Structure formats: C-alpha cells, structure tokens
Amino acid sequence: MSSQTKFKKDKEIIAEYEAQIKEIRTQLVEQFKCLEQQSESRLQLLQDLQEFFRRKAEIELEYSRSLEKLAERFSSKIRSSREHQFKKDQYLLSPVNCWYLVLHQTRRESRDHATLNDIFMNNVIVRLSQISEDVIRLFKKSKEIGLQMHEELLKVTNELYTVMKTYHMYHAESISAESKLKEAEKQEEKQFNKSGDLSMNLLRHEDRPQRRSSVKKIEKMKEKRQAKYSENKLKCTKARNDYLLNLAATNAAISKYYIHDVSDLIDCCDLGFHASLARTFRTYLSAEYNLETSRHEGLDVIENAVDNLDSRSDKHTVMDMCNQVFCPPLKFEFQPHMGDEVCQVSAQQPVQTELLMRYHQLQSRLATLKIENEEVRKTLDATMQTLQDMLTVEDFDVSDAFQHSRSTESVKSAASETYMSKINIAKRRANQQETEMFYFTKFKEYVNGSNLITKLQAKHDLLKQTLGEGERAECGTTSLFNIILCAFL
C-alpha cells in the first residue's frame, strides 16, 4: 500500500513537471508565431505602402503631364500669335501679365508633381523595399537567436528533471536504507530482550555461545546498515541540494527569459524598423512640404501681379502703343483771306458794344452751366463710387469650401455659397447694370455739358483777352468792359 502511494507520488510529480514544460514550450512556439505574424504584418504594410506610392507616383505623373499639356497648349498659342511680339516687354498689359504668370505657375506645378513622382519612385519606394529586406533578414537572425535561447531554456529544464530524478532515487534509497536499519535495530532490541530473559532464566546455559554469536551478527548487520543509511542519506542530501540549486537556477533562467530576453528578442526584430520607416515618411513629407512651398512662392508671384492690375497704367500703355492714333492733331490756325492783315478779334467800335454784350451773356451762361454741370459731376462721382463698391466687393474668399466637417466629409459646393448662388448673382448683376446705365446717362449729360462749357469758355476767354487788350490800349479810361468785369468779380 505504501509502495503504491510512493510510485503514484513520483508519477504525479513527473506529470506535473511535464505539464509545466509543455506549457512553456507552447508559449515559446506561440512567441515565435507572434514575432512571425508581426513581421508579416510589417511586410504587408510595407508592400501596401510601396503599392500606394507606386500608384500615387503614377497619379502625380498623369497630373503633371496634364498640367504640362495645358500650359503648353496656351503657351504655344501665345508664341505663335503676332500679338505676342508686339505686346511683349514694355507693352505687357497687367491682365496679360497675370495670365502669363498663371501659365508659368501651371508649368511649375507640373514640374513639381513630376518631381514628386521621381521622389516616390526612386527614393520612397526604394527605401520601403530596403526596409522589407531588413524586416526579413532581422526576423531570420532574431529567430536564430530565439531558438538558441529556447534551447538553453530546455537544457536547463532537462537538467532540472535529471537532478530531480536523482534526488528521488537517492531519497528512495535513503528511505530503504533507513527501514533496513530500523529492522536491524528491532532485531537487536529483540535480542536484547532475550538477554534480559536470560538473566532471569539461567537454566538453559548450553545456549549462551550460540546466542552471543547471534548478537554479534545482529550488531554487525546493524552497523553495516547504519553505514549504508548514512551513505544514502548523504547522497540524498547532496542530490536534494543539487535539485534545489538547479531549481533556483532554472527559475532564474526562465524569469530572465520572460522578463528580459523576449523583450530583447523583439528589439532585435525591430532593429531600425521605426527609424527607417520614419525616414521614409519624412522623405515623403519633405517632398510634399517642398511642393507646397514651391506652389506658395508661385501663388505669391501671381498675387503680386493681381495686386498690380492697374487700369490707369494699362490705358497709358495702350495710348503709348498707338500714340499716333491718340496724339492730339495740330490746332486749326486762322487763315487770313486774301492778304487780310487783321488776324485777331477786332473789338473796335462799332462791334465793341456788341462784343461786350456777348461777353456778358457768355459769362452769365457759363456760370449757370458750370453750376449745373457740377451737380451732374457730383451725381456721377457718387454713382461711380457705388459702382466701385460693387466692383471691388470682397467676394472671393472660398475658405468655407475647404472646411472639412469631420462628421459628413462631404464637399460643400462653392456655387451654393452666398456670393455665387444664382439668385444672388442675378440680383447683383441687375443692380450693377442698372447703376451702370444710370452712370452712362449721367456721363453723357456731363460730357455734353462740359463740351458746351469748353466751347463757350474758349470764346469767353478770347473775348476777355481781346477786350482786356482793348482796354489796355485805352489805358486810364474806365471802359464799359471794366464796369462789366467789376460786376462779375
């Protein structure tokens, strides 16, 4: 019965030990699987990124080519037009300058997106494929090191198993030796008890030598068994000590593996992955940021040209360009008839009085006309101001269209915005054209008025000069002209 319990106990221990080992082995296998899966995920990610950047590079190239074609279509048109030769340099009008800069920007964008393609294809993708190589190589090397670590662990646990078995064996032997010793001791005690009976029963004297040899024999056996027991007990103690020491070593080794080595193993797999990937992303970012900077510079040049859109300067350019068309003609000269020696207005009597009357009439007519025309001019200026306000309304900010609402992610239509809605456009344009019509009506009125004023003023000035000279000739006398002049000053 006790032997049965003993063997069961051993079996249980071995079973428990083996279960524990099996669990560790399973974990080690799973750890490799985990590392492998991690590497595979990385390779998949790197492959996705390569595919992504290859396709993005293609898209950038298509975009670049479309932009190049677009710019070239208009640039060649400009080059072939005769106007180009004429308009260039000093005669470049400000809207045409803006247009040329828009085309220039388009070519610049084209080049920049081609550069993006180049960087994606020849830099980003190359880096990604190198990282893939690195991941594969590092996983292999790490697995190699990991296998070595696992072997070491299994070696340690095997050793533990061996010393445990040794301890079991010596302990079993020690128990056996002890029980044999105890048996001998029992026999000795029995013998000793017989000797006690002897002293009480001296009748059987003939048995004594026989008994003495038996006692000796028992003592000898006991000594032998005592020695055997001590020997086995020492062996057992040593085996137990070895077992305990190996147990400590094994637990320390396993603990080290789980706490440090697995982590170091993952580090080996990771070696440089994040850094290399970061450099790849940074290359992509550098390319995109530089594209943006280049774009921004180009847009700033256009914005500057738009700031310099100048109708006044363009008008002068056009007038300079066709200066013979806009150059004022020679004045009409007085053509004296048949040697007529008088070539100035004559203000002598009998026409003097009539001229003075006419001068007077002109002066009063002019005063009235100027007041009237000044009113027209004021209305004209106010209308122009209204028109200018309409024409320079700051309706060009489209930033609302670029507000990405995170919830909807829908593109807001720029056409649906306040300023560019069809109803608003129609309303604004009707309003603008009405104001424009009124402006032109007033402008005609003003031009007519000022034309009349100009002619009358010229006559008035000539008369004033003539009559003034007449007066200077009649120096000292208070002429009618003077009287009239005083009345109007």
Next chain:
Amino acid sequence: MSSQTKFKKDKEIIAEYEAQIKEIRTQLVEQFKCLEQQSESRLQLLQDLQEFFRRKAEIELEYSRSLEKLAERFSSKIRSSREHQFKKDQYLLSPVNCWYLVLHQTRRESRDHATLNDIFMNNVIVRLSQISEDVIRLFKKSKEIGLQMHEELLKVTNELYTVMKTYHMYHAESISAESKLKEAEKQEEKQFNKSGDLSMNLLRHEDRPQRRSSVKKIEKMKEKRQAKYSENKLKCTKARNDYLLNLAATNAAISKYYIHDVSDLIDCCDLGFHASLARTFRTYLSAEYNLETSRHEGLDVIENAVDNLDSRSDKHTVMDMCNQVFCPPLKFEFQPHMGDEVCQVSAQQPVQTELLMRYHQLQSRLATLKIENEEVRKTLDATMQTLQDMLTVEDFDVSDAFQHSRSTESVKSAASETYMSKINIAKRRANQQETEMFYFTKFKEYVNGSNLITKLQAKHDLLKQTLGEGERAECGTTSLFNIILCAFL
C-alpha cells in the same frame, strides 16, 4: 492775274482745312478700332482663361478621382481585413497609424481637388463669362458715347468751315467794295483835275452845268460806294470775329476731346474690368491657398504621427495584445519526495565544507564572468550607437529637387542626389549590414554570458542565504563561512 491768285488762295485754304479734318476723322476711326481691338483682346484673354480653367477643373477632377480611388482601394482592404477589428483603438501600432493618416490625407487631397474643380467650374468660369458680357456691353455703350463725341467734334468743325466761308465771302465783298470805292475816288480825282483845268481855261463856259451834274453824280456814287464798303467791312469784321471765336472754340473742343474725352472713353470701356478680373484671380488664389492650408494641416498631422513612431510603445502593445503568450509561467516548485521533510538546501556537515568551497568557486567565477560580459556589453552598446547613427541619419530632405533653376527648368532627379545614388545606397547598406552582423554576434555572446551569470548567480544567492542562515544558527562562533566571506568583501 490777281483774281486768279485770289481763287487759288481760297482753294488752298479749303484743301488744307479738309486735309486736317480728314486726318482727324481717320484718327477717330482708328481710335474706335483701337478700342475694339482692346476689347477683342480682352474677350480673347477671357475666353482663353475660361478654357484654361475649364480644362484645369477637369484635370483637378481627374486627379481627385484617382486619389479617391487610390485611398478607397486600401481603405476597403483595411476594412475587410479581420485584423482591422482587432488592431483598432488601443492596439493601433504607430506605423499603422501613420499609414492610416497617409490614406486620410489622400482622401483629404482628393476632396480638396474636387473642391478646386467645383470652384473653377461654378465660380471662376462664371465670373469670367460675366466679365466677357461686361466687356461687350461696355464697349457698345462706350462706342455709343464715342460716336456722340465724334459727331459733336464734326459739328464743331463744320461750324468752323461755315464761319470761315462766311468770313471769306464778306472779306471778298469787302475787297470788292473797297476797289469800287477806290475807282470812284479815282474818278472824283479825275473830275477834280478837270476842274483845275477849268479855272485855267474859262473859254468853254457853256460846258459848266453839264460838268457840275457829272461831279455830283461821281460824288453820289462815291458816297454810295463808301457806304457799301463800310457796310461790307463791318460784315467782314464780324465774320472774322466769329471765325476767330469759333476757331478758339473748335481748338478747345478738339483739345478737350484728345486730352480728356478719349481717356474718359477708354475708362468707360475699362469700367470694372480690372477690378472684376482681380476678384476672379483672387477667387482662384483663395482656392489654391486654401487647398495648400488644408494640405499643410494634413501633413502636420502625419508629421506628428511620424514623430510618435515608437518601437518601445509598439512592443508593449504587441505584448499586451498577446499577454498570455508573453506572461511568465509559474515557478517550478520544490517537489519533496515521499514525505521528505527537508525542503531547503542542507548546509550541515558533512556537506558544509563542500558547499562553502562551491560557494567560493561560484563567487570568483561570477566576478570574472561579470567583468567579461560587461566588456561585451560595452562593445554591444557602442555597436548599437553606430547602428542608431546609421539608422537615424537625416537623409530625407529633398528640397534640392524642388529648386527651379530659371535657366534650365529641368527636373533634377531625386535619385541622382548624393544620398539616394545607387552606389551610395549599396555602400551604406553594406556598411549597415556588416555592423548589424557584428551586433548580432556580440548580442549572442552577451546573451550566453548573461544566461550563465543568471544561473550561477541564482545558485550563489541561494548558497549565500543558506550558509548565512547556517551561520546565524551558529550565532557567535566564527564559522568558516564568515572567514571566506571576509576574504571576499
């Protein structure tokens, strides 16, 4: 002969006048042509801009769709993968996060370029077509006003022609009257001379009454002619005055037209053109600048994620994710055999001395091993530093590729640059892998060393504890353990 000169002089004046008028009419016609050409150039420019923006809008839409398709291709792959469900939220690894953000940015770019398309089609082009309408309408209205100005000028010059002709007529009549008067005076003088002869020759007395009536007749005629001459001279003076006054008015009107009205006329044609065009360009610029801002924001988000690429944190995430695989197993426990009551290292004699010897050996072995392994660790750290320097080299700046040399306009190949040239890549990679190999060799060496140290240290510590307890049990006595300990402290 004198009559011939007179008529030629008139013809010359008329011819000169007509030549001057013709020149002005030619200029006026040319001015209209110039304005028309200017308007046509503008319409052409506006048409070119519309075509440009229509095509650019198409290109933006194609680009947007390609980007959308690209992002969707990978997003749907991610959505469909079972890993996605698993990896999301707390288990999102930092490289995967970067990848998701790159896809997010691609979708954002897609939306932004679609918005660009929308703004070009529904805002910029609409504006441009409105400006075209404006140019046509304003040119018509301006031409109308210009025609009125020209009519006014021609009216003024016609008047001048009329008053000049009137002056010529009255001056001619005045000359004729003067010559007739002079003739009468001559006749009177003749008669007067005859009267002188009369006083010397009183013989023909019968002729006297006949002569007296003749003198009277001549005087009467002279008076009549004198009156006619004075009348004509006054008419001529008035006509000349009118001519001179009209001349001044005409010159003033022409001068006003050339100096002010033509300029005003061009202003009428220009009305709002530059302002409206500027608003159109600013709409384009606003769209492009906003696209850029949005891009930049997205890139900043990616850059932030790249800054946060973290292998340590990812390692912990992976270990948390599979925590049952990386969780340290239960310790191996001491399994006492068959009711063995001793479950600790026994350090009593006779094994004490042996254990002390063993302890001593372990201690000295450990000291040597630790020194050796520390050397390995130092080499390992230095090698890791070298590797880190290689892995974090700042080789991602591609701004050189975006430097547009104005002279060549060629795209610099990013692949030809120092860092990414094939020779440099190969050299760097060879160097990196060599260092990596050395690192792994040293790492294995270090792991082996530290594994041994761990096991020996565990045994050493257990012995130290056991022997220390033994000593404490033998309190007061200077044990062999103490002596050995002292020798090593």
